Amino acid sequence: MVLKLHGARMSTCTRTVAVVARELNVPYEFVDVDFAKAEHKSPAFTAVQPFGQVPYIDEDGFKLFESRAISRYLAKKYAGQGTKLIPTDPKDEAVFEQGVSIESSNFYPHAFGFAFEKVFKARRGLTTDEARAEEHLKTLAAKLDAYDVILGKQKYIGGNELTLADLFHLAYTQFLITLGQGDLFESRPNVARWWKEISNRPSWLAVKDGA
Structure with a gap:
């Protein structure tokens, strides 16, 4: 399944995850969260992200929020492709x-x-x-x-x-x-x-x- 990135296009944290994914050559499907409609505060969204903040990822049912945590997860899982973003020495x-x-x-x-x-x-x-x-x-x-x-x-x-x-x-x-x-x-x-x-x-x- 393609990684789904739930966020807002101009959100700083959403773009952080997006740039990490691109460095790692990890394709993602962007799921736009409409702030004008307060979708980030909806029950469906806060069921995954209790703080009502973007972004979160959904990778075949594995859901994770907080941009730094997501970035580390991607860098470790896809360490064998793209740019090596966490040293091992x-x-x-x-x-x-x-x-x-x-x-x-x-x-x-x-x-x-x-x-x-x-x-x-x-x-x-x-x-x-x-x-x-x-x-x-x-x-x-x-x-x-x-x-x-x-x-x-x-x-x-x-x-x-x-x-x-x-x-x-x-x-x-x-x-x-x-x-x-x-x-x-x-x-x-x-x-x-x-x-x-x-x-x-x-x-x-x-x-x-x-x-």
């Missing part, structure tokens, strides 16, 4: 796990926090806290200074080979750039080099504008 894997932790602890909270203030609040009819948004940007800038140091010593954030750690950055970095924050990445030479490379991969170009 213990030291390389440790550096990869370090990269994953960097993204989840140092990048995501502030990238999401800024997007939440500038975009998601407005969608909910809430008022943007400009001071909070600026605080997230200031913190993220300091984090990216550290990124520049790391990427001056290794090619990718999770080592010297492309891994899930890099792919996890794609959707929110693109989001920040569309919100006018491209200088955060372009002004740091090693970050700029890294971003240019990962953002021009055919897998990302195929889903950048919709999974």
Whole structure:
């Protein structure tokens, strides 16, 4: 059975799973979840994803949600095809796990926090806290200074080979750039080099504008 990806085409997390699937040459059938109709909050959807969030996958009856968990599952199950996204050497894997932790602890909270203030609040009819948004940007800038140091010593954030750690950055970095924050990445030479490379991969170009 073909993997079914239930999500929203422009959802950051949905596109993360889509780019991973493409790197692994795993075909998927996209099942569009209509947010306008609140399908993600329907009983049928929350029976699989209790938090009412996208995406989730259904692979011949095996259902899994949370984009990072899905990505790891796909990378391990289809490790013999496409791009190897999780190293197997213990030291390389440790550096990869370090990269994953960097993204989840140092990048995501502030990238999401800024997007939440500038975009998601407005969608909910809430008022943007400009001071909070600026605080997230200031913190993220300091984090990216550290990124520049790391990427001056290794090619990718999770080592010297492309891994899930890099792919996890794609959707929110693109989001920040569309919100006018491209200088955060372009002004740091090693970050700029890294971003240019990962953002021009055919897998990302195929889903950048919709999974």
